[in-house]
Amino acid sequence: MKARFLLLAALLSASASAYTVKKGDTLYSLARASGVSVDELLRLNGLSSPELRVGQIIRLPGETAPSAPKPAAPPAPAVKLPTVATSAHVLNLPGVTITAPKSLRMGDGFVLRLSGERAGETTVRFPSEVGEDVRQPNEQLRPLGAAGEYVVPGRVVLGKETPVVYEVRLGDSVVKGQIPVRSLGQPTQHLNLPPSVSKVLQDPERAAEDAAVEQAYNRRTPQAWTKPFAAPLANVKRVSSGFGQPRTYVKGGKVAYHYGTDYPAPVGTPILAVNDGTVVMAGKYPVRGGLVVIDHGAGVVSLYFHQSKVVVTAGQQVTRGQKVGEVGTTGLSAGPHLHLEIRVRGEATVPAGWMGRLWP
Template identity: 40%
Template sequence: MFLILLCSSLNVHAQALESSPKLESSRKIVKWGRLELSLPRQISPGQAFSLRFSGRGASRVRVRFPLEGFETLGSTLESPESVKKSFVLGRARLEDQKNIPLELISQYEILKLSLPLEVEKKEVQQLEFKKTEFLSINKNRSAEDFKLGKIYGLSGSRAWTEPFAAPVRGRITSPYGTPRQYTPGTPISYHSGIDYGSPSGTPIYAVNAGQVAFVGHYAVRGNITVLNHGLGLYTAYLHQSKILVKVGQKVARGQKIGEIGSTGLSTAPHLHLEFRLRGVAVSPLEWLGRVMP
């Protein structure tokens, strides 16, 4: 679905980051010449994270993620030389089982690091679909993934400044990252978002500022809206009964963009919310209530 570009390079976007003491306790500091790097002590599959740089020349640091396979459209981000704080967003896939390597590039120097990956064994959820149903679902999902992959390859400048908010006033009925098997003997897939169970017609709100990148109907995802928040970050809202926005429209944090439904592959009214960073589904809970993961 995505063009594999090993060692593709990302320029760091200069921006001060908000953080909490709890979050900072899970990070460590690495000194590199005149620069100081703050990074997570460890990460989990499906987790998004930030690498933070401070010091002279921070805005000129570049980061390579050798294991990533994605198109680098829109990944070159220039910053004023006067800014001495910068960051880059990274992510681990749900399928990842090994530590995540990365390379920092500053002028003629390269610093190679590895982020420890903590893998938690989870029980596989058996969905008990018929083999013919699975084949149909898999075919439709693959076609949808291909089309949406082209959208997720685009990016732009950062559109948000506030913490991400919940999209609905409801409870989470299905967590992110649950391994699933549609029928015995078929490949294991993962729940790529979180589900909010609420009655049909319940308002859906934009989790943060952004621009509508896609609206449409798919066999599996149902009525779907995709918002582009910039820096390769997207949110997707699935199974809606009504879509209230149009492609190209700018939306504000908390703006009503649709209503909950049960369209597509769905057994009851709910919202499936996804966060996608450079095309990869990452845990929404790493973002909700925060400006950055």
């Protein structure tokens, strides 16, 4: 078998021509157009993973390149490719190539990428979630995508420092991989909120608020977005409280994580939907204050806290950049700001990892 691979690589190399990668190209689409497999293109180009970047020169099977090549075109401008990981490791099943991040941090959202003729037939689980404080641990997931290019979204729960273990199954064939996880290394923040603010934590309506949000986390609807995620506030870049900060709200209180990112802004600043979806909650609540929750499908939900005014209603379809409310300081808040959360199957992920990308 090894001799056959070496012979095939030699034949391909002898009749290969240079190709400049364009936006939207994947190794799978180029392999399919060339009539070869992804593995054969990996060997032909000496690649360890199927990642491609715009402007990259690779060799494709075809006519031998002319001895006097045309002048090289100007280098392509740098383009961010939101759907291609910058570092990854690769596993394989028959007809399927699985690409995973090399490492993760607590609170990261991420995707496993599956390419190949049978990628859409696979199922994926994350068995490392068993025993963790997560919703629906080890849930069986079907890949999202088409035409041999699929993703499965994952998340690293805050507080987790053990590797993420994933399992991809195709019929009777199973492959397992693991991704190391690093701590955020943030010190505990003690807010010591005054009783006039912290009293909402004991509000008798808080249980109903939490139960309604949990229902939103349990939704499993089709993916609603086709464009990268966008910022929730126009021209507001400053962050007052970062994602994942361990904190106490009252003196001697229990340590909890900050599950979103806080953007300070004047009261009345328009709040914008980060992407297309359906509003599943919209109203005033004791802890989250003026709240909008948008289901984007694929288990992805965004939440917008502390609004002074909510301008959408539950059941309404919204588009990326549409106004959903205005910044305020309602609920558990000590000053005007937007608290934004983006959750994957109920677990918080760092919002910055989504901005300008289709997937983190």
